[in-house]
Amino acid sequence: MLPSRPAIRRLLVPASMPRPTGPPVAPDTPVNTPARLSLISRHLAPDYPINTPYTVERLPRTIDTSLLPSSQTRRMSSQPEHPTLLIPGPIEFDDAVLQSMSHYSESHVGPGFVVTFGETLSMLRKLFQTTDPTAQPFIISGSGTLGWDLVAANLVEAGEDVLVLSSGYFSDGFADCLRVYGANVTELKAAPGTKPQLPEIEKALSEKKYKAITVTHVDTSTGVLSELKNLSALVHKVSPDTLILVDGVCSVACEEIDFDGWKLDGVVTASQKAIGCPAGLSISMFSGRAMKAFQSRKTPPSSYFASMKNWTHIMQNYEAKKPSYFATPSPQLIHALHTALTQILSRPVAERFALHKAASDRIKKAISDLGLKQVASNPNEQAHGMTAIYLPETVTQADILPKLAKKGVVFAGGIHKEIGTKYIRFGHMGVSVLDPRRGDVEKALDALENGLTECGYQKA
Ligand SMILES: Cc1ncc(COP(=O)(O)O)c(C=O)c1O
Numbered sequence: 085m086l087p088s089r090p091a092i093r094r095l096l097v098p099a100s101m102p103r104p105t106g107p108p109v110a111p112d113t114p115v116n117t118p119a120r121l122s123l124i125s126r127h128l129a130p131d132y133p134i135n136t137p138y139t140v141e142r143l144p145r146t147i148d149t150s151l152l153p154s155s156q157t158r159r160m161s162s163q164p165e166h167p168t169l170l171i172p173g174p175i176e177f178d179d180a181v182l183q184s185m186s187h188y189s190e191s192h193v194g195p196g197f198v199v200t201f202g203e204t205l206s207m208l209r210k211l212f213q214t215t216d217p218t219a220q221p222f223i224i225s226g227s228g229t230l231g232w233d234l235v236a237a238n239l240v241e242a243g244e245d246v247l248v249l250s251s252g253y254f255s256d257g258f259a260d261c262l263r264v265y266g267a268n269v270t271e272l273k274a275a276p277g278t279k280p281q282l283p284e285i286e287k288a289l290s291e292k293k294y295k296a297i298t299v300t301h302v303d304t305s306t307g308v309l310s311e312l313k314n315l316s317a318l319v320h321k322v323s324p325d326t327l328i329l330v331d332g333v334c335s336v337a338c339e340e341i342d343f344d345g346w347k348l349d350g351v352v353t354a355s356q357k358a359i360g361c362p363a364g365l366s367i368s369m370f371s372g373r374a375m376k377a378f379q380s381r382k383t384p385p386s387s388y389f390a391s392m393k394n395w396t397h398i399m400q401n402y403e404a405k406k407p408s409y410f411a412t413p414s415p416q417l418i419h420a421l422h423t424a425l426t427q428i429l430s431r432p433v434a435e436r437f438a439l440h441k442a443a444s445d446r447i448k449k450a451i452s453d454l455g456l457k458q459v460a461s462n463p464n465e466q467a468h469g470m471t472a473i474y475l476p477e478t479v480t481q482a483d484i485l486p487k488l489a490k491k492g493v494v495f496a497g498g499i500h501k502e503i504g505t506k507y508i509r510f511g512h513m514g515v516s517v518l519d520p521r522r523g524d525v526e527k528a529l530d531a532l533e534n535g536l537t538e539c540g541y542q543k544a
Contacts, residue, residue: 167489168524171496172304172334172470172511173357176524181361184423185416193407197415200422201402207425208369211336211359211433212351214343218372222392222399223365223421225414228333230366230390231352232261235298235329237387238378239350239370242266244295247288247326249315251279253305253499258298258331265386270294276503277459277472279303279310282318289323295377296327296349301335305500307472307509308460309339316346327374333357336367337428338440338469338513349374355417358440358469360514361424364417436518437468443517443525444468447510450529454536455543459500459507469513472498474506479539481508487535493528 161179169176190197201223208221224230235258240246243266248259250273259269272280272288289297297319299310316328329350332341338358341351349371356363370378370392378385378392385391394410401408428436448458448466451473459472475484481497485508488495498507510532516524 167492167494168516168527169494170511170516170524170528171494172307172509173354173513174363175357175360175511175514176516176522177360177362178424178427178515178519180427181420181424184419185362187416187419190415192413192415193409195407197418198402198405198407200415201413201418202405204418204422204425205399205403207422207429208367210429211425212341212343212369213345213433214369216344216372218375219343220370220372220375220396220399221403222368222370222395223413223418224390224395225364225411225417226366227356227363228331228352228354228366229257229261231331231333231354231368232258233265233387233390234352234366234368234392235296235350236262236265236267237390238381238385238392239327239329239374240265240267240295241381241383242386243268245270245292247272247285247292247294247297249280249285249297249299249310250274251300251306251308251310252276252303253501254303254331254333255298255300258300262298267295274308276500277306277308277461279308279465282314285315286318286322289319289326294323294326296329297323298329298331300331301339301341301351302332302467302469304334304470304509305472305498306459307467307470308465309335309467310465312341312348313346316348320347327377329374334467334469338437339467340434340437343369343371347371349377355421355424357511358513359421359424359428361421362417364414365421367421439518440468440513443512444471447471447512447525447529451532454533459498459503470509470511472507472509475508476536476539476541479536479541481505483539484508484532484535487538488528488531491527491531491535493531495528495532 163179163182205221205223240262246262246267246269248255248269248271250256250259250271259271262269270288272284274280299312299315301312302309312330319326319328327349330348332351332353334357335341336351336353336358343351350368352368354363355361355365355367385393389411398408398410448471451458451471457474458466459474460466485495485497496509498504498509510528512525516522
C-alpha cells in the first residue's frame with residue numbers, strides 16, 4: 085500500500101532532515117575553482133582516458149582548470165552551485181531525494197527501515213506496471229551492471245543459447261557478461277545508430293532454440309530505442325519458451341514499459357538514470373515464468389552475491405515487512421529511492437512518459453534546426469530520455485565539451501567503438517525535463533548553439 089498523503093508530504097520534505105547550512109549563495113557568485121574540481125566528471129575533459137573496453141581511447145592530458153564553471157553556474161535549489169549535469173545518467177537530483185539520504189543511521193533489520201524497504205519494493209511493481217503476484221522485484225546494492233550478472237548467473241546455465249540484440253556498446257557489454265557465465269551467445273548486430281529488425285530476429289529465432297533473448301531498450305551509447313511490445317509478441321509466437329530479458333537501465337521511468345501487458349520476463353535497471361536517485365542500486369523485476377526458470381535450474385546459480393537463491397526470500401520478507409538479512413543494504417539509498425518512487429507515482433506514469441516524449445521532441449527539433457544529425461537516424465528508433473548528436477565535421481568533442489562546460493552544462497562524449505569521437509550525448513531525464521522552472525533544457529540548447537558558433541560552426 086502507498087503511504088498516506090501526510091506521510092507522503094513528510095517523505096518529500098522530511099522534518100528531521102538537516103537542511104544545507106551556510107550562507108545562501110547568490111545566483112552569480114563565482115565558484116571557488118579548486119574546491120569545485122571534485123565535482124567535475126571526466127565528461128568535462130573529453131581527451132581524458134576513460135578506459136572502457138569498447139571506447140576509442142583518448143590521449144591523457146591534465147585537466148584544464150580554466151574550464152571549470154564560473155558565473156555560468158546557477159543555484160537551482162538548496163544544492164550547492166554546480167554545473168547542470170545533462171549526461172545520460174547520473175542525472176540531476178531533486179532536493180527531497182537527496183535530503184532523504186541524510187537519514188540518521190538505523191538498523192537495516194529495524195522496524196522503520198523494514199517498512200521503508202517493503203514499500204519501496206511494492207512501489208516498483210507500480211512503476212513497472214505489474215499486478216502479477218508471481219512477478220518478483222529485486223533491489224540490491226550495486227550499479228546497473230549487476231542486473232546483467234543477475235540475469236547471467238540465474239536465468240541461464242553454462243552452455244545454453246542466448247540471442248543478444250545489439251544496438252551499441254551496452255548491448256555488447258550484456259553479451260560479454262553472459263559469456264563470462266558460460267552462455268553460448270549469438271549477437272545480432274546492427275550498424276551504429278540502428279537496431280536489429282523484426283524479420284532478422286524472427287529468422288534467428290526459427291533457426292535455433294534460445295533459452296533467452298536480451299534487448300537493450302535504450303542503448304545509451306547511441307540513443308537507439310528498441311521497441312518491446314512487437315518484439316515480445318514475435319518471440320511469444322516464434323519461440324514461446326524463450327525468456328524476454330530487457331536492459332532498461334536508460335529507459336525505466338522515462339519510456340513506457342508495460343511489464344505484464346507486453347509479457348516481459350525481466351527488466352533490469354539502475355537508480356541513477358530516469359528514476360532520479362543517486363547511483364548504487366541495481367533494480368529489477370522478473371516474471372513468474374523467469375522465477376520458475378530459475379527454480380528449475382539443473383546447476384546452482386553461478387554467483388554468490390548475485391544469486392537469486394540468496395536474495396529472493398530476502399525481498400519477499402522485506403515486502404511482507406519482515407526483517408531479513410543476506411547482505412547489508414544501504415538504508416540511505418533505499419530512503420532516497422523511496423522518495424523518488426513516491427514522487428514518480430504521485431502522478432500517472434503515462435503522464436511522465438508523455439512529458440519525456442514532449443521534451444525529447446522539442447530537443448530533437450532544436451538540434452535539427454541547428455543543422456545537426458542524430459546518431460539514431462530513424463525517428464521511430466530515437467530514445468526520449470537522451471539524444472546522441474553527430475558533431476559538424478569541423479568541430480571535435482575536445483572543442484565543444486569544454487565550451488559547454490564554461491556555460492555550466494555537462495554533456496557526455498560518444499562511447500560507441502566505431503563512431504565514439506564523432507558525437508556527443510545529451511541526457512534529458514527526470515527533473516531536468518519535468519520541472520520547467522529549472523530551465524535546464526533551454527540552458528543546454530542555448531549553450532550548444534552558442535558553443536558551436538564559438539567553434540566556428542555555421543548552419544549550411
Ligand atoms: C543501457 C545501459 N546498460 C547498462 C549500464 C551499466 O550501468 P552501470 O554503469 O550503472 O553499471 C548502463 C550505464 O550507463 C547503460 O546505460
